[in-house]
Structures are given as C-alpha cells and as structure tokens.
Amino acid sequence: MAQNSRKINMADVARRAGVSMATASRALNNENGVAESTRRRVLAVAEELSYVVSPEASRLAGGATGRVAVVVPHISRWFFATLLEGLEAVLRAADLDVLLYHVDGIEDRHDFFHRLPARRKVDAVVVLAFPVAEEEQRRLELMGVTIIAAGGQHAPYPNVCIDDETAGRQAMDHLIFLGHRRIAMIAAVDPDQPGELAPPGRSNAYYAALRDAGIPSDEQLVATVNWGGAEGADAMARLLSQREPPTAVYAHSDEVALGAVRTLRRAGLRIPEDMSVTGIDDHPLAELTDLTTVRQPVRQQGELAGRMLLNILRGEETDHDVVVPTQLVIRGSTAPPRS
C-alpha cells in the first residue's frame, strides 16, 4: 500500500500545478483571489494525487479545528443515542468531526471536567441532556469555545429541549380526563447527577395537574427511584402494597413505565382494566408494548442543536432557546378506572 511513494504535501501539489503554495492553499480552500482556471488546475492535481490537506498543519497555521466535542452520559440509552444521532448527522453534513466524550458516573464526570481532555481540540462543545453544575461550567469555559446544550434545560447555554412540565401535563391531564383520581407518580432521578433530583418539570406537572383538578395529592402515591426499568418495577411493587392502591400510574419515562408494567403483569393485574400506565418519551418499544405516552421528537432535538451550533460558529443570527413541542400518544395502556 503505497509504501513506495512518500507522503505528498501541498508543496507537491503546488509544484505540479505550477503555482506557489500560497496559491495552492487559496485554491484548495476556495478563497478568492485565484483565477478560476488556476483553481481548477490545482484542484485537478490534488484529485489526481488524491491529496488531502493535513488537518494538523492547517490548524496549526491558523483556522479552526473543524471538530466539536459532544459530551453525553449513557450512550446506550435510546434517548441519548438518538439525540446524538441527530446531532451527528447535521454536524457531519457540515464537515465537522464529532469527538465523543461519554461521561458515565460521577467520577468519570469529575475527571472530564477536571482534565478537560477536549481542551485545545475542538471549536465547540455540546452538552447532551444533563445539567452542568456551576463549578463545572467554570471549568468548561476555561476551554474558551462555544458551548451549547440539547435535550435538557438546566444550563445557561443556548439550548434546545422540550417543556417538561407541559409534557407531564399532557399525560396527567389525560389520566384525569379519563376519570382517575388516585394517580401515582414514579419519578426517575439520574443517579449520576450531582443533585440527584428528578426532572422538576415532570414532577411539577403532577402536582399542578392534581391541584387544578381539585384532587388532593398524597405523598404515599409518589415513588422516587433511580432511572431504569428494574427500578420502575420495584417502585410499582411498593405502590401496589398500599392499603388503597392507585388506579393509574404516571411515570417519568417509558422505560420506568415498562418496569411498572412488568410488576403489574406479574401481580396478575390487567392493563388498562385494573391499572392505567403512562410514560414519557415515546421510546420505540412503547409502541410495541402498547404504552400510552407523551412523544418528544428526540432526533429532531439533536438536529436542531446541530443547526444552532453551525449558526453560532458561522457568526450568524440564531435562536438561543428552542422548545420543541410534545404530543400525547394514546395507546392501549390507559382507560377509565373501573367504577
């Protein structure tokens, strides 16, 4: 494989095209100040030698890195992966490379913000769906690059996300409309987050919906667990053990809801006859399992974040806070309570 021909560089191209390196550089970068015929000649030679500029040298001499860091917890969860998918698509279409940083767990996270491995390597960093603590913000800003966020609304950066409270209300109002009055909530916290708080919007929606419907809230009906299906199942078991169990469950996410479903099935309860269940997200498996949920456009959030970043990088005008709409998707897991 080409061990005979040493690595070719721009000087080679320039020489072969009969121009100076300066001109070659300009031609290759589509700058103006080059005659069209010259540009074509240079490009042709480059193509012929299958030459590509050295990003290192290019960057060193000036110009941007052409890379952006994406910081993401939990790659393997559908939500994060899908967000990433959308983001990557638009960034790569713009010829930006994506440097992936998976910060999983509190320790990993601390390490990331402390060492800043992306330092000097990227033009921007995108924080995917997790709140950045103040101390961490200070570290991040040390990098001196553009920062944006997507999928969560907890940072002072340009941001695209859903309105958690609205989403929660869509689910809750649906349950209330169906006639449920004893509604449980399974709140999910991310164990890796510093504060260990469930998304406040989704919890607020619960209380607000109850209040607006004149239903007293009962802390017995609220279970807070770490995010996850198994945890959702445990929570459901606890909720079932009450003297007066709920007739419906409002879960913070589909995965948690699916956990609850397992417990219900094992307990021999029928869904939706004996218990209604709702999730949030519209995970692909929600459809398969016939789960009523609130859909959020995940991939689109990633794409919007990508476009936002491109705009900022190009110095163009852009929205700095985009809220995408959510939508109630009624399936077979909800019905009026048995009278």
Next chain:
Amino acid sequence: MAQNSRKINMADVARRAGVSMATASRALNNENGVAESTRRRVLAVAEELSYVVSPEASRLAGGATGRVAVVVPHISRWFFATLLEGLEAVLRAADLDVLLYHVDGIEDRHDFFHRLPARRKVDAVVVLAFPVAEEEQRRLELMGVTIIAAGGQHAPYPNVCIDDETAGRQAMDHLIFLGHRRIAMIAAVDPDQPGELAPPGRSNAYYAALRDAGIPSDEQLVATVNWGGAEGADAMARLLSQREPPTAVYAHSDEVALGAVRTLRRAGLRIPEDMSVTGIDDHPLAELTDLTTVRQPVRQQGELAGRMLLNILRGEETDHDVVVPTQLVIRGSTAPPRS
C-alpha cells in the same frame, strides 16, 4: 476570561522552569532522559500555568494523532450504542479520542467510504458491527491505518464477536428440548447492508438444529424481514395466518421478538402457553418483558475491541480473533407446547 494573557506555549513553560524546550517536551511526555527533579519542576510549572500541549503541533512534529475513528450504523439501537460505550471507555482511559462516524443508510455509507472524511485524522478505525464490502475495504486501506472490527465477523480485520451459530443453537435447542416441533424463524436483515442477508450464523443454527433433531424444515415457517420491532410484528402475523401455525418462534433478535409478542398478545394468544418466543441479545427490555433469550456480552465486546486496538497500536502481541461466549437465559416466554 483570560483575554489579557496571550496563549501560552511550551516555550513559556520551558523558560519558566529554566529548561530547554527539548527537556520540557520530554518531561511532559513522560519520556526518559530527564532527571526526576527536573520533570517535577516542569510538570509543576505546566500545572500552574494550566498548560496543555497543542495536539496539532504535537502531531505535526511527529507522533500519532491520538484519535481513532469509530464507524457505526444505527447509533440509536441498544446493541450498537452499548458496543460503542464499551469501546469508548477503554479508548478514553488510554487517552485516545473517539471520532464518531455514523453511517446510516446506503448513501451515507457510500459517501463515507468515498470521501474518507477521517483520512489523515486518526491512527486507527474501528468498524462496529457491519460487514465491509471488498470495494469498501480497498477504500479504507487507502487511509493507511490500523483497522479492526467488533460485533460482527464479516471482515478480514482483527475482530471480536460472538459465534452467531452457537447462539442460535442455544435458543433453538432450548425450544426443541421443551418439545416443540413446529418452530418458526423470524430472520432479520439489515436493510442498509449491501447484500441484504440475515446473519447467516443465526439462520444456519435454525436449520442445523432442526436437522439434528430430525425435524423436517418447512419454508412456510421462515419469515425474513427488515430489522425492527414493527417488522417482527408483521412477520408474526403472517406466521399465524398459516393453516398449521407454529408453537414456538425463534427470532433473530430481541427487538424482533418483542414485535412478535405484540402480535401474539393482540391476537389473544398467551405466552408461553399458546406460543413460545425466544430472542437473541438480552436487550435490557428483554428482562422487563420476561423474554427468554440468548445473552451476549455487548459492552464487553466493545471493551475487548478497545484493548485489542491498544495492543496493536502499541505494537504488542495480541489475539486477533476473539469470540466471546453467549448464554441462554430462560425466562417466562418459553414453555413446553400444549399437548
């Protein structure tokens, strides 16, 4: 934010530590030939100035890029994302950066191999779980870097994967052991792959198991669909419409199996009493849905691939073909057929 102090470089560090740049470089890179006291002094100064070497300059002057490209289809699927997660973890622990290339769809893919956007940017490329066509191999090799694969066994590169046929046999033998004789297969093909073939190992296992058990195979019982839950559901519907339906279904993956489960439930059939269902993968939701499946260690495959790559990059000895074991996980979706 530090707009007053111009960017500091190694020369600054060297000067301040009272050494030459040569020494500073050696100290910072942990090379030997530097007195321990000197090294500490340099490191201290670097820390104090919060200096990090410019990767571009470093690379330009010689040495590796410290980056590896990971090529992956379908990031948002659990399997791929988890593989990626494992891989990223070990690479980053070794201070290598991960450049993510999502090639989704035949067109995207062609573009990737044609333009080779990772060219001159990485020390290695890891191909995650998809077969590389010969033409594509030739393009890849143009990059002149190390190449390895993980999660699939279709390329001539160092590789870590499971044995698809063994995995399939574990599921099939379980069904046969339970007494099933009319066993259907739902084979899943990846629509983005050129050949559009289902994993041959998993299909072979089906036929081999039947043969070994002396059960004649019946092509009516084989459905081939694109990968996905909805597609699995469709396939199941077709299988049910036969004059003599199966008593068990062997699906190529958990997602497909879950789709089949939906169809069965909607049809009012009970699992496992009326129909046994098996998947492959042990997707997190398989546990939640009580699906019997064959577990493969996905994250671990990613990690192993990462370690393999590190070894190769360091020029150390290493296995070039690792096959990780799979394991039958019996849950509630399989039982003997009704007599």
Next chain:
DNA sequence: TTCGGCAACGGAAACGCTTCCGAATGAGTC
C-alpha cells in the same frame, strides 16, 4: 505615453511542537 489601480500570484514568516545529535556533567574504574 504614462500612470493609478486592481486582480492574480509568490516569498517567507509564523504556528507549537518533537527529535536528532552533540555537549556537558558526574560517577566509576584502573
């Protein structure tokens, strides 16, 4: 005919590091 001005192009200085090679220093040996 001369000259101002403009478009196209070239020379060469950065950019920030690694590494080859040689110099200096100090310890160990006879």
Next chain:
DNA sequence: GACTCATTCGGAAGCGTTTCCGTTGCCGAA
C-alpha cells in the same frame, strides 16, 4: 588522577499549512 561511559540536557532542524505583504502584469483613463 586520567579516562571511559552513562546520564541529562540544549540547539536547531524540521513537520505542512496559512497568511501577511509585496510584486507582477494588465487594463483603462488622463
């Protein structure tokens, strides 16, 4: 005490671009 040898260190030449200036050549205007 002279000499060898290992260890530590510094000078300086690249690495492959971009970009600042300046030069050249040409056209139209005076």
